[in-house]
Structure formats: C-alpha cells, structure tokens
Amino acid sequence: xxxxxxxxxxxxxxxxxxxxxxxxxxxxxxxxxxxxxxxxxxxxxxxxxxxxxxxxxxxxxxxxxxxxxxxxxxxxxxxxxxxxxxxxxxxxxxxxxxxxxxxxxxxxxxxxxxxxxxxxxxxxxxxxxxxxxxxxxxxxxxxxxxxxxxxxxxxxxxxxxxxxxxxxxxxxxxxxxxxxxxxxxxxxxxxxxxxxxxxxxxxxxxxxxxxxxxxxxxxxxxxxxxxxxxxxxxxxxxxxxxxxxxxxxxxxxxxxxxxxxxxxxxxxxxxxxxxxxxxxxxxxxxxxxxxxxxxxxxxxxxxxxxxxxxxxxxxxxxxxxxxxxxxxxxxxxxxxxxxxxxxxxxxxxxxxxxxxxxxxxxxxxxxxxxxxxxxxxxxxxxxxxxxxxxxxxxxxxxxxxxxxxxxxxxxxxxxxxxxxxxxxxxxxxxxxxxxxxxxxxxxxxxxxxxxxxxxxxxxxxxxxxxxxxxxxxxxxxxxxxxxxxxxxxxxxxxxxxxxxxxxxxxxxxxxxxxxxxxxxxxxxxxxxxxxxxxxxxxxxxxxxxxxxxxxxxxxxxxxxxxxxxxxxxxxxxxxxxxxxxxxxxxxxxxxxxxxxxxxxxxxxxxxxxxxxxxxxxxxxxxxxxxxxxxxxxxxx
Amino acid sequence: xxxxxxxxxxxxxxxxxxxxxxxxxxxxxxxxxxxxxxxxxxxxxxxxxxxxxxxxxxxxxxxxxxxxxxxxxxxxxxxxxxxxxxxxxxxxxxxxxxxxxxxxxxxxxxxxxxxxxxxxxxxxxxxxxxxxxxxxxxxxxxxxxxxxxxxxxxxxxxxxxxxxxxxxxxxxxxxxxxxxxxxxxxxxxxxxxxxxxxxxxxxxxxxxxxxxxxxxxxxxxxxxxxxxxxxxxxxxxxxxxxxxxxxxxxxxxxxxxxxxxxxxxxxxxxxxxxxxxxxxxxxxxxxxxxxxxxxxxxxxxxxxxxxxxxxxxxxxxxxxxxxxxxxxx
Ligand code: SF4
Ligand code: SF4
Numbered sequence: 001x002x003x004x005x006x007x008x009x010x011x012x013x014x015x016x017x018x019x020x021x022x023x024x025x026x027x028x029x030x031x032x033x034x035x036x037x038x039x040x041x042x043x044x045x046x047x048x049x050x051x052x053x054x055x056x057x058x059x060x061x062x063x064x065x066x067x068x069x070x071x072x073x074x075x076x077x078x079x080x081x082x083x084x085x086x087x088x089x090x091x092x093x094x095x096x097x098x099x100x101x102x103x104x105x106x107x108x109x110x111x112x113x114x115x116x117x118x119x120x121x122x123x124x125x126x127x128x129x130x131x132x133x134x135x136x137x138x139x140x141x142x143x144x145x146x147x148x149x150x151x152x153x154x155x156x157x158x159x160x161x162x163x164x165x166x167x168x169x170x171x172x173x174x175x176x177x178x179x180x181x182x183x184x185x186x187x188x189x190x191x192x193x194x195x196x197x198x199x200x201x202x203x204x205x206x207x208x209x210x211x212x213x214x215x216x217x218x219x220x221x222x223x224x225x226x227x228x229x230x231x232x233x234x235x236x237x238x239x240x241x242x243x244x245x246x247x248x249x250x251x252x253x254x255x256x257x258x259x260x261x262x263x264x265x266x267x268x269x270x271x272x273x274x275x276x277x278x279x280x281x282x283x284x285x286x287x288x289x290x291x292x293x294x295x296x297x298x299x300x301x302x303x304x305x306x307x308x309x310x311x312x313x314x315x316x317x318x319x320x321x322x323x324x325x326x327x328x329x330x331x332x333x334x335x336x337x338x339x340x341x342x343x344x345x346x347x348x349x350x351x352x353x354x355x356x357x358x359x360x361x362x363x364x365x366x367x368x369x370x371x372x373x374x375x376x377x378x379x380x381x382x383x384x385x386x387x388x389x390x391x392x393x394x395x396x397x398x399x400x401x402x403x404x405x406x407x408x409x410x411x412x413x414x415x416x417x418x419x420x421x422x423x424x425x426x427x428x429x430x431x432x433x434x435x436x437x438x439x440x441x442x443x444x445x446x447x448x449x450x451x452x453x454x455x456x457x458x459x460x461x462x463x464x465x466x467x468x469x470x471x472x473x474x475x476x477x478x479x480x481x482x483x484x485x486x487x488x489x490x491x492x493x494x495x496x497x498x499x500x501x502x503x504x505x506x507x508x509x510x511x512x513x514x515x516x517x518x519x520x521x522x523x524x525x526x527x528x529x530x531x532x533x534x535x536x537x538x539x540x541x542x543x544x545x546x547x548x549x550x551x552x553x554x555x556x557x558x559x560x561x562x563x564x565x566x567x568x569x570x571x572x573x574x575x576x577x578x579x580x581x582x583x584x585x586x587x588x589x590x591x592x593x594x595x596x597x598x599x600x601x602x603x604x605x606x607x608x609x610x611x612x613x614x615x616x617x618x619x620x621x622x623x624x625x626x627x628x629x630x631x632x633x634x635x636x
Numbered sequence: 637x638x639x640x641x642x643x644x645x646x647x648x649x650x651x652x653x654x655x656x657x658x659x660x661x662x663x664x665x666x667x668x669x670x671x672x673x674x675x676x677x678x679x680x681x682x683x684x685x686x687x688x689x690x691x692x693x694x695x696x697x698x699x700x701x702x703x704x705x706x707x708x709x710x711x712x713x714x715x716x717x718x719x720x721x722x723x724x725x726x727x728x729x730x731x732x733x734x735x736x737x738x739x740x741x742x743x744x745x746x747x748x749x750x751x752x753x754x755x756x757x758x759x760x761x762x763x764x765x766x767x768x769x770x771x772x773x774x775x776x777x778x779x780x781x782x783x784x785x786x787x788x789x790x791x792x793x794x795x796x797x798x799x800x801x802x803x804x805x806x807x808x809x810x811x812x813x814x815x816x817x818x819x820x821x822x823x824x825x826x827x828x829x830x831x832x833x834x835x836x837x838x839x840x841x842x843x844x845x846x847x848x849x850x851x852x853x854x855x856x857x858x859x860x861x862x863x864x865x866x867x868x869x870x871x872x873x874x875x876x877x878x879x880x881x882x883x884x885x886x887x888x889x890x891x892x893x894x895x896x897x898x899x900x901x902x903x904x905x906x907x908x909x910x911x912x913x914x915x916x917x918x919x920x921x922x923x924x925x926x927x928x929x930x931x932x933x934x935x936x937x938x939x940x941x942x943x944x945x946x947x948x949x950x951x952x953x954x955x956x957x958x959x960x961x962x963x964x965x
Contacts (some may be wrong), residue, residue, distance in 0.1 A: 001644065001648075001649055001652035001653070002644045002652070003648040003651055003652055006651065006652035006655040006656065009655070009656065009659065010655055013659050013663075014661075017662075017663075017666065026743060027678045028743075028744055029673075029675060029742075031743045032676065033742075034673075035670050035671070035673050036669050036670045036672045036673030037666070037670045038666060038669045038670070042667075049798075055822055117640070175813065176707065186822045227745075228743060228745040228746065229745070231816065304646045318648075319644065319648070320708075324645070334818075402744060402745060429745070435704055436678070437677075437678065438678045441678060450677070452676075453676075472927060491872040498879060499713070499717060501732065510873075521924045521925050522924070522925030522944075523728060523924075523925040523926060524923075524924050524925055524926035524942070524944070525924060526924055565926055566856075566858075566904050566905055566923065566924070568901070569904070570904045570905045571904075572905045572923070572924060
C-alpha cells in the first residue's frame with residue numbers, strides 16, 4: 001500500500017468520525033445519540049484550544065491535555081495532524097483536489113508555489129496568543145505563576161520562530177518595551193483583560209461550529225435524526241457562508257485555509273521546524289520533473305529547499321517521485337531548508353495587536369458598566385469575564401441543547417462574544433429545561449462548568465444557595481395582553497415551572513363597555529340597551545356585568561341581552577339603571593426572588609413577535625454584582 | 637509521457653499498515669468509550685434529591701422510559717405544581733400528588749407527564765374527575781370514569797385520579813398515554829371500590845346528558861357551605877336544566893339546608909313564589925326569569941334549577957322526587 005493511500009484512509013476515517021460526533025451529540029442513549037461518544041475529542045486534540053484557554057483562563061481543563069500529546073507527536077513527526085487527522089484539513093484537501101487535479105501540472109505547480117501570504121497565519125497565531133495572554137501579568141500579581149509561565153512560553157515560541165538577523169538590537173528593544181508596557185498595563189488594570197478570540201479561526205472549533213449550526217440543521221431538515229423538529233440557529237447563514245467560502249477558496253489555491261489562515265497550523269509549523277522526522281531530499285539534485293511541486297499540499301517546495309514548517313505531511317512527493325529522491329527521515333533535506341518566512345515586525349505587530357485587543361474591546365464596557373443584559377448564558381456559565389476567556393465558540397452546547405434555546409451570539413454582541421452561546425427564548429422549542437444540564441457537561445473548556453441537577457435546582461446540599469438563576473423575567477406592560485389591552489391571559493403564569501411559581505397575578509376588573517342601561521329580566525337573561533353587543537363575545541367567562549357595587553358573571557350574550565350567573569349580594573338592577581361590562585383580568589407580576597430566568601414564560605407568551613414577558617440577564621447567579629435583590633430584603 | 641512513480645517501498649507499506657492498525661485502535665477506543673456513560677450527567681434519567689414518585693416510582697410502561705425520578709406534593713405544596721387549580725383539589729379532599737415524566741423510548745423530546753392524585757376517598761376522586769371533565773371518548777377497558785382528549789387521558793379509579801398529559805397530540809404519545817393508564821390501573825392497590833359514588837345513580841335517566849354528573853365538593857352555586865352536591869344536566873332549551881341532590885346526616889339537616897339555600901337565592905336577588913303542593917317542603921324562587929325549586933326529602937336535599945318555566949322545573953323535579961322516594965333514606 002502506498003503511504004498516500006494510508007493517508008487518505010486516515011483522513012477519511014477522522015473526517016467520518018468527526019461528522020459522526022456531530023450527528024450523535026443528541027441527548028439520549030441510542031447508538032446514534034450522545035451515550036458516551038467522546039464528541040469533544042477533536043476539540044481536545046487541537047492544541048491551540050488548550051494553549052489559549054490555559055493562557056487566558058489560567059488552568060487547563062483535563063480533556064484539553066490531548067493537545068499536549070498532539071504537540072509532542074508534532075515534535076516527533078511534523079504536522080501529521082494537518083495531513084492525517086484534521087477533519088477540516090481533509091475537507092480542504094478533498095475540495096482542493098477536486099478543483100485542481102485536472103489542471104496541467106505546470107499550473108498546479110504554480111498554485112503550489114510558496115507565497116509570502118503564508119506568513120499571515122503566524123500573524124494570526126501571534127494575535128490570538130496575545131489576546132489570550134494580555135491578562136497574564138495580573139495573574140502573576142495574583143500568584144498564578146503557572147499561568148504566567150505558560151504565557152511566557154507562548155511568547156518565547158513566537159520569538160524563537162522569528163528570523164534571526166539584522167536589526168537584532170532594535171528588535172529586542174521593541175520586544176522589551178512592548179512587554180514592559182503590557183506588564184504595566186496589566187498590573188494597573190488587573191483581570192478582565194483577556195479574550196479567547198482564537199476560536200474564531202481555530203480550525204476544529206470553526207468546523208464544529210459550522211457543521212453543528214449550519215450544515216447539520218440543513219441536512220437534518222428532511223431526515224430528523226439529530227432533532228425531532230427542524231432546528232434554527234440565528235446567524236447560521238453567516239457561519240455557513242464563512243465555512244463555504246473557506247472550502248471554495250481551495251479551488252483557487254489548494255488548502256487555502258491551511259496555508260494562509262490556520263493559526264493551529266502555524267503553531268504546528270513552529271514546532272515542525274524542529275521535528276525529528278522530516279520530509280526532504282536524499283540528494284540536492286534530482287531529475288527536475290517537478291511532479292512533487294504539482295502535488296505538494298503545503299506549498300513547501302519539495303523540489304528545492306524545503307520549508308518543513310509548511311509541510312502538512314501529505315507525502316504526495318514521497319509517494320510520486322519517479323526517482324525516489326524524497327525521503328521522510330530524521331535528517332534535514334539534502335537540498336537544504338528554508339526557515340519560516342516570518343517578518344519579525346509582522347509577528348510582533350500580531351502579538352502587540354493581540355495584547356491590545358482585549359483592553360480595546362474592553363473599552364466597550366461589556367464587562368463593566370455597559371454589560372449586555374441580552375447575554376443570558378447557559379446554566380453553569382462562569383462570570384462573563386472568565387467565560388470569554390474560556391469559550392471556544394465551538395457550538396457544542398448549542399448542538400446538544402435539546403430545546404434549541406442556546407444560540408450563537410451575533411455581531412451585535414461584539415467581537416468578544418461573537419458566536420458564544422446565548423439563550424434566545426424565542427427560537428427554540430422551549431426555554432431552558434429546568435431538569436437539563438446537558439450543555440454544562442458537553443462544554444469542552446468548562447466555560448460552562450459541569451453542574452449537577454441538584455445544583456441547578458438548588459436541592460439537597462445546594463438548598464441553601466437556591467437554584468441557579470440565568471436572569472429574570474420582566475413583564476412589558478406595554479405589550480402584555482391583560483396590562484395593555486384588557487385581554488385576559490395567564491399563559492406565562494401557567495407555564496412558569498418553578499415552585500412556588502415565580503409569576504403571580506393580581507386580579508383587576510376593567511370596564512370595557514360602558515353607557516349601558518338595564519332592561520327587563522327574564523329567562524335567566526337581562527336585557528340591556530344603549531349599545532349593541534357582539535353576540536357571544538362576552539361568553540368566555542371573563543366578563544361581568546356590574547350594577548352599582550355588585551357584579552354577575554356573564555354566561556352568554558346576544559346583541560341586546562346577557563345571560564347572567566349572579567354572585568352573592570346580587571340584586572337585579574331596575575330597568576333603566578346604568579350598568580357596564582367589566583373584564584376580569586389576572587395581571588402578571590414576576591417575583592425576582594423566585595424567577596430562575598429559564599425563559600419558558602417568554603417562549604410561551606402569545607405575543608409572538610417581541611414577547612410581552614422577556615428574560616434578561618439581571619439577577620443571574622453567576623454575576624452577583626448584577627443582583628436585583630439585597631440579601632434578605634423583600635416581603636417573602 | 638510523464639515519468640511513473642516508483643513502486644512503494646517496504647518502509648512505506650509497513651508504515652501504511654501501522655497507520656491502519658493505529659486507526660483500528662482509535663476506533664476500538666472510541667467504541668469502548670461510547671458504552672461507558674452516566675445518563676445522570678445530562679440531567680436526564682436521574683433524580684434530583686427529594687424526588688418521591690410514590691406508586692409511579694417503580695412504574696414501567698411498555699414503549700416509554702422515565703425521564704426523571706418524579707416528585708410528590710402534599711396539600712401545602714400542591715399549588716406549587718398546579719397553582720390555579722389547587723383549590724379544587726384541596727376542597728375535594730386531596731392527600732398527595734405524585735408526578736413523573738416519561739418519554740418515548742429513544743425520543744426524549746416526545747414526553748408525557750403523569751400526575752397521579754391520591755384523594756381521601758373514591759368520592760373525592762370522582763369529584764375532581766367530574767369537575768374537570770372535557771368532551772372526549774372513553775377509552776375501552778378503562779372503566780366508566782375515564783376519557784381521552786387529543787393529547788391527554790383522565791381517569792378516576794377508587795381514591796386515585798390520574799391526569800396523563802402528552803407534550804403533543806402525537807400518535808405514538810397517545811398510545812403511550814393509554815399504556816401508562818393501563819399500567820397504573822393494574823398497579824394501584826384496589827383497597828376501595830372504583831364505582832361511581834351512589835348518589836350519581838339516583839338521577840332520572842331519561843333526558844340525562846351523558847357524562848354530565850358532577851360532584852361539586854364545596855360552595856356549590858356560589859353558596860358558602862353548600863358542599864358535596866351532585867348535579868346532572870337535562871338539556872331542553874336554554875339555559876340547561878340542572879337537577880341536583882345531596883345526602884345529609886338526617887332529615888333535619890336536609891330541611892335546614894333547603895331553607896338556607898332558598899334564603900341564599902333571595903339575598904342574591906331571587907323572588908319567592910308559591911311552591912307546588914306535590915312536593916312537600918318545596919320552595920320556589922325566580923331569578924332573572926328562571927326558576928329554582930329546592931326541597932328536602934328524607935335525608936336528601938334536592939333541587940332543579942335553570943328552567944324558564946315553572947312547568948319544566950316541576951316536570952324534572954317530580955321525576956327526581958319519585959326516584960328519591962324509591963330509595964331508603
Ligand atoms: S441546561 Fe438549558 S440551555 Fe443547557 S442544554 Fe439544557 S435546556 Fe439547553
Ligand atoms: S423566566 Fe422566571 S418567571 Fe419566566 S417561567 Fe422561568 S422562572 Fe418563571
């Protein structure tokens with residue numbers, strides 16, 4: 001078997017496994033449901049997810065240790081992950097092949113020639129590491145030395161990878177000044193300064209998000225395997241379009257994303273430069289057929305001086321060389337190697353922009369006075385600052401949520417929150433189910449920490465702290481039927497799942513038809529005049545005839561008579577005396593001490609556009625400073 | 637012609653083989669992992685502490701799987717669960733409510749909730765059952781006190797009253813409701829007779845609207861203290877005629893209650909009229925043009941309300957009077 005055949009089998013295997021994990025992330029015990037499938041495994045294998053959460057969050061969630069194994073293997077073998085494991089890479093590879101295999105070999109070689117734009121991914125890596133690391137000094141201040149060391153390693157990695165040479169002194173001065181500035185800033189503005197932006201372009205979160213939130217809902221529409229009902233995700237078009245664009249760009253340049261964009265590939269590239277095993281030429285000279293260049297996925301010029309950091313180990317060159325001049329062995333290429341084509345200035349700029357990004361984004365005040373009450377996070381979510389340092393934007397929680405209430409935050413929430421999970425109580429099949437904690441257990445980075453049902457419900461050992469609140473419901477009196485329109489409705493109160501209910505009602509009688517006069521009584525009815533009534537309109541049981549101080553419930557009505565059910569104290573009004581029709585309303589009020597912000601009321605509210613009762617993140621447990629209540633205050 | 641690639645070397649072939657073995661190991665590892673899981677970690681299939689589903693705890697229903705361990709409510713917490721309707725249950729003699737959710741096997745989104753009420757006696761169970769009766773057919777084999785709607789099934793069996801409500805009017809769930817009801821009826825202790833309480837059989841059958849017998853537990857017709865009243869509908873024109881009756885401790889109590897009810901009608905705007913002689917102790921009242929007759933008969937107090945004419949009122953009253961005179965007070 002050719003080595004490339006083995007590689008194709010491996011790619012197909014991991015791609016199928018990845019897609020399978022996306023399909024089975026449905027809560028349930030059938031073989032095609034969640035069971036114990038390690039649906040986060042690819043996210044865990046991706047070392048950038050682990051590295052950035054470690055730097056930004058200051059701790060490594062156990063599963064993410066797989067990334068360390070990937071890095072270790074990369075040091076041994078080179079970028080094996082890109083060429084053999086990465087499911088997103090496999091998609092690029094396949095589409096690139098589709099678009100290019102029929103082209104003339106010269107044209108293919110031209111498309112596979114190294115290009116300065118390949119530096120962009122290093123710039124992006126530096127940017128994402130910078131954004132993750134900008135809080136490190138503050139962490140050091142707080143004694144979290146391990147996290148600081150990790151940050152220092154990240155920076156050292158970038159520095160080590162950049163070209164040595166001219167301008168050395170200037171370069172070190174620049175780095176020194178930058179680090180000093182950063183340290184001073186971090187100490188002056190401790191905490192809250194890091195952001196895990198890497199998930200925007202990190203390939204596994206990107207692919208997971210795109211398949212989970214765009215591809216799968218589309219494919220599942222007719223099949224209904226993943227969800228019993230069609231699934232909707234806000235902004236899925238943008239997520240899908242970005243995914244599609246990256247795939248289609250392979251028609252122009254094979255492995256476009258891997259060559260120019262992928263920050264994880266850049267991280268691998270930095271290590272692959274020093275890997276033990278490398279692709280290379282046995283001798284400096286070869287037949288010069290350039291077949292290898294026409295097939296090279298990494299644009300690393302195998303026929304000339306090779307760029308090991310760009311090599312994705314597709315091994316096409318090795319397998320197809322008619323002279324068997326290409327080898328894979330623990331020796332550098334006989335034809336020589338070219339170090340990463342990195343401009344220090346650009347990498348530094350990337351790092352600098354990255355370091356500056358969180359404080360810049362922070363100027364929007366999202367973590368401070370301008371916090372966004374629409375950011376209702378899933379149960380178990382860390383406080384917002386920590387959450388943003390950990391959320392990979394992989395979409396796993398949104399995929400697994402049985403009700404579909406978890407949605408990717410759109411651009412209106414800001415770049416720092418883009419595609420992180422928020423509750424949208426309108427779009428799914430319900431609000432957050434009180435007896436579900438699925439998202440907290442699937443989250444690969446513990447941005448939503450794993451919680452038990454007892455903790456969510458505030459039972460057992462959690463009884464003293466009470467249930468987890470996601471926010472609080474507010475009645476919009478301008479839209480609520482009994483408040484604004486004198487129409488009876490207690491849907492929200494009926495649906496509130498907490499016990500005792502968080503919504504209570506107060507009865508109010510509102511005059512809806514006045515200017516009537518009583519007529520003769522007979523046959524259980526009272527004739528009325530002064531205005532024609534719509535027959536049957538008052539027969540719902542909510543309407544009352546009021547005569548002076550007393551009321552009788554209206555059972556039925558014609559246009560000029562009411563069938564009545566008199567209550568105690570009733571006396572039939574004398575003919576000619578004024579009477580009116582009142583509606584009995586139960587107006588909803590929310591008790592903030594009981595509301596858990598599950599959003600079920602909002603979901604069920606019959607005002608189906610902008611709901612008349614809406615949850616916002618006020619009073620959420622995870623942010624004590626957004627509390628509405630003073631401890632112990634209130635009548636209950 | 638393009639030069640041909642050389643045949644794969646031994647090293648290539650061996651590496652290829654090693655990769656295939658590695659993939660097989662990964663596949664095995666994944667398969668092994670998928671079988672080891674704890675459903676409790678998703679929050680489904682596990683109990684929150686404090687759950688006590690009583691007779692539902694061990695209830696297995698073919699085709700359904702429990703989605704939770706269930707819970708129970710006592711008179712103090714009943715309103716937490718059913719809020720607005722709690723008063724009705726409490727007045728009738730509520731003791732405990734057991735609830736548990738089930739879902740169709742393999743489809744957690746298709747669920748149903750069983751709410752099993754333990755009432756103080758079969759009368760109380762019949763009271764809540766009859767008071768909330770909605771139009772719907774009786775599922776065969778579940779006894780006279782059962783009916784189904786498009787997404788729910790209700791039944792009274794001895795001191796138990798069951799409400800089984802599905803999340804959607806889906807054929808699979810309807811079958812599930814039926815299976816759950818049968819499983820419950822089979823599992824419940826048969827310590828008290830399941831029959832409809834005796835008074836229900838006293839209404840004259842002719843013209844009786846099927847399924848219209850209701851036991852009003854408390855404050856019937858808006859009169860405080862008028863409790864444990866059976867009513868039945870006799871549709872004939874509108875408003876519908878209602879016959880009602882209740883058994884009291886003895887003739888004296890029955891007489892006092894008949895008098896109190898007549899007084900209540902009077903304070904609510906009713907006008908007394910001369911009563912027919914044919915029924916001893918009867919009192920006739922007119923309110924908004926409809927007639928009400930109430931009388932004591934042995935230990936019973938009985939009445940007819942809602943008819944527009946004295947004749948129609950008397951006609952039904954005579955028939956009820958006759959039925960009552962046939963039973964030993
Ligand atoms: S806990 Fe709530 S938000 Fe999370 S998956 Fe379950 S229903 Fe969705
Ligand atoms: S959001 Fe609050 S008020 Fe609304 S249903 Fe949930 S707990 Fe009840």
